[in-house]
Amino acid sequence: MDVADRLLPAIAGEDFARLRGVLARLALAPPQTLLLEGGDETARQELARYWACACNCPQALAAAARGEPAAPCLACPVCAQIAAGEHLDVLAFDGRIGNREDEENPGPVMAFNMRRARELKSRLRDAPHGPGRRVVLLMGLSPARDEAANALLKALEEPSAHTVFVLLAAQREQLLPTLVSRSFCLTLPWSETATPDAGLDAWEAALADFLHTGRGFLEKAAARGGLDAPQAARLLLSCQRALVHVLAGGASTGAPGPLADALAPLLAAGGKASPVHRAALCGRWLDEAQEMLRYGVAPARVLEGFASRLFVLLRGEAAA
Numbered sequence: 001m002d003v004a005d006r007l008l009p010a011i012a013g014e015d016f017a018r019l020r021g022v023l024a025r026l027a028l029a030p031p032q033t034l035l036l037e038g039g040d041e042t043a044r045q046e047l048a049r050y051w052a053c054a055c056n057c058p059q060a061l062a063a064a065a066r067g068e069p070a071a072p073c074l075a076c077p078v079c080a081q082i083a084a085g086e087h088l089d090v091l092a093f094d095g096r097i098g099n100r101e102d103e104e105n106p107g108p109v110m111a112f113n114m115r116r117a118r119e120l121k122s123r124l125r126d127a128p129h130g131p132g133r134r135v136v137l138l139m140g141l142s143p144a145r146d147e148a149a150n151a152l153l154k155a156l157e158e159p160s161a162h163t164v165f166v167l168l169a170a171q172r173e174q175l176l177p178t179l180v181s182r183s184f185c186l187t188l189p190w191s192e193t194a195t196p197d198a199g200l201d202a203w204e205a206a207l208a209d210f211l212h213t214g215r216g217f218l219e220k221a222a223a224r225g226g227l228d229a230p231q232a233a234r235l236l237l238s239c240q241r242a243l244v245h246v247l248a249g250g251a252s253t254g255a256p257g258p259l260a261d262a263l264a265p266l267l268a269a270g271g272k273a274s275p276v277h278r279a280a281l282c283g284r285w286l287d288e289a290q291e292m293l294r295y296g297v298a299p300a301r302v303l304e305g306f307a308s309r310l311f312v313l314l315r316g317e318a319a320a
């Protein structure tokens with residue numbers, strides 16, 4: 001790993017080389033709003049900061065002025081400040097941070113609430129401090145708490161010469177369609193574990209079987225020594241991955257696996273709800289389940305609720 005790779009280690013690998021190249025080229029004419037989905041939380045944040053570097057690093061700006069891809073150096077003070085969350089023109093907000101937490105423990109990532117959204121809107125009228133662009137990172141948004149995001153829609157609608165936005169989400173279905181429709185969407189590669197996880201495979205198979213038959217999984221998860229929190233988090237990630245696979249028309253790389261098979265009927269034609277609506281529901285339930293896990297709800301409880309709702313949705317549509 002060289003010096004540059006150490007600044008943003010989660011996106012240093014070959015997996016991300018293509019996306020870094022895409023961003024360096026996009027920076028020649030930056031889209032007003034970029035949406036980064038897929039991967040894991042760390043990779044999304046680092047890729048967003050890479051994008052901020054591409055929009056502000058002196059080396060990248062010089063390359064862009066020559067009409068060449070704006071690859072940031074990841075070694076200069078500007079890049080270092082951006083990676084550390086200390087650059088004045090790079091602002092990060094997270095809808096999952098509570099107002100109280102924000103006041104007691106202010107950090108480089110701020111809470112995203114109505115007050116912040118209003119402050120940000122008035123700040124957008126001023127020019128950035130440096131010669132590059134102001135970059136606003138927004139994460140932890142969801143249809144359930146979109147008030148502040150709605151307040152920002154106006155700002156996203158009005159093209160600004162010196163501000164660009166980055167939305168970060170596990171899946172685009174977690175965001176308001178109005179936000180997604182005005183974004184340039186990029187999907188990150190999923191992080192692969194070096195060794196196949198036999199334990200996870202078994203849980204995936206059990207959940208997929210439950211979604212077909214309605215049997216087995218709930219008892220297995222609730223049993224003593226059953227599903228623990230890290231396994232539950234990984235299982236939910238597997239579900240997300242399967243959902244993205246299905247949403248990509250099965251075209252994304254990698255073996256589909258039992259969960260993708262089980263979720264495929266979500267996008268089948270017919271049924272009461274539109275395929276996109278069904279997929280959006282599944283995405284929202286995944287978001288809620290992950291949030292419950294973070295709040296310390298028992299893993300078996302979380303997965304039971306998620307799996308049962310999904311089973312009813314799949315079965316209801318099959319019967320329609």
Ligand SMILES: [Zn+2]
Nearest residue numbers: 057073076079
């Ligand atoms: Zn630099």
